[in-house]
Amino acid sequence: MTPAAALANDRQAPGTGSYLRLTGASKSYGAVRALDGVDLELRAGEVTALVGDNGAGKSTLVKALAGVHALDTGDFVIDGRPTTIASPHDAVAQGIATVYQDLALCENLDVVANLYLGQEPRNGRGRLLDEEEMESNARRLLDELAVRTLASVRTAVAALSGGQRQTVAIARALIGTPRVMLLDEPTAALGVAQTAQVLELIRRLRDRGIAVLVISHNLGDVFKVADRAVVLRLGALAGEYRIAATNQDEIVAAITGADVRNQNERNHA
Structure with missing residues (x-):
């Protein structure tokens, strides 16, 4: 099954569906193209994982959603209405909460x-x-x-x-x-028991009808908690997959730009 076909059958929370849709997101820092025409949809009652190598554009995309960095181009539709997110205040007003990796606790x-x-x-x-x-x-x-x-x-x-x-x-x-929760590497540097605790908490956020976006380098955690995976590579969308219809090899291939079919043939030669 192709990624597009898999997503067509993806689960949506009854009576909710898409809460946030971002289309054509682009952002440059001088000559560096951090994001290049990225589309993203976050659905109520669903966990979406945002994955990619260092420099893929994950942090830039999350900061755009959180209103920290304004996009050069990109259109937001939230709860069915076109809107603008130009500041953290805008993001909070639209029901978007962000938990960064440093947690910012006293x-x-x-x-x-x-x-x-x-x-x-x-x-x-x-x-x-x-x-x-x-x-x-x-x-x-x-x-x-x-x-x-x-x-x-x-x-x-x-x-x-x-x-x-x-x-x-x-x-x-x-x-x-909030209606949307952005979690930046929520299990980084945690032990096995603590990681399990945080993953269970993410599931409870989903059960509350919140659209959850998890940024993670740990594909094991992604496959335990996410419903979908969005892959960024060099600032562009490299693939979007339903977790139940894919595997880690396919996600890694999208992250690295490898041909997973040829790799599988070599592995079984």
Whole structure:
């Protein structure tokens, strides 16, 4: 089955379908063409993996979606409406949340403080809600995500494991009830148990109806959690595959530009 035919049969969440569509995305930095006419679709209730070698354009594409870098050309359609994303504020307003690889957590603060940092809820008199209510809300959110590894939401981030920190960063992004979640290398440098914890959390984001884009170099993780894989190579779209209808050899061939059929023939010669 060809990649196009496989995608035609791809699963969509009932009654939702495409939430974000980007067409003709191009971006240059001087003489360097970072993106060249890339199309991308993110669907509600689906995990899409963005893969490619270093320099393929993944970071540029994600930063364009997050409003950090403006595209030279490219059209956004979000929830069926043409729109513009020219700043991080635009992205957040359109329901796009981003968790970068560095997580941007404050290690000296506890989990509750990190979840609400910069977006502390206020009561009707313009004052901050009390700490007990913030703590209760934090516990409720983590319970909804089935996070059972945190002994206390009052634990300082400095005392948390890598997987727990990733969980806090994702939970913080959910405070604004996003429709799209961009995750940059969410399992990088994590152990086996912590990686499994984060992958399960990604599945729960999908089950909440969120369109999830995972940027990853780890194809093993991609095949465990993603519904589709979008491959970039030298700034251009090199392939789009339904995970259930492909294999790692085919994805690697798209990443490297190799002919997987000839490679398979050589392997079986």
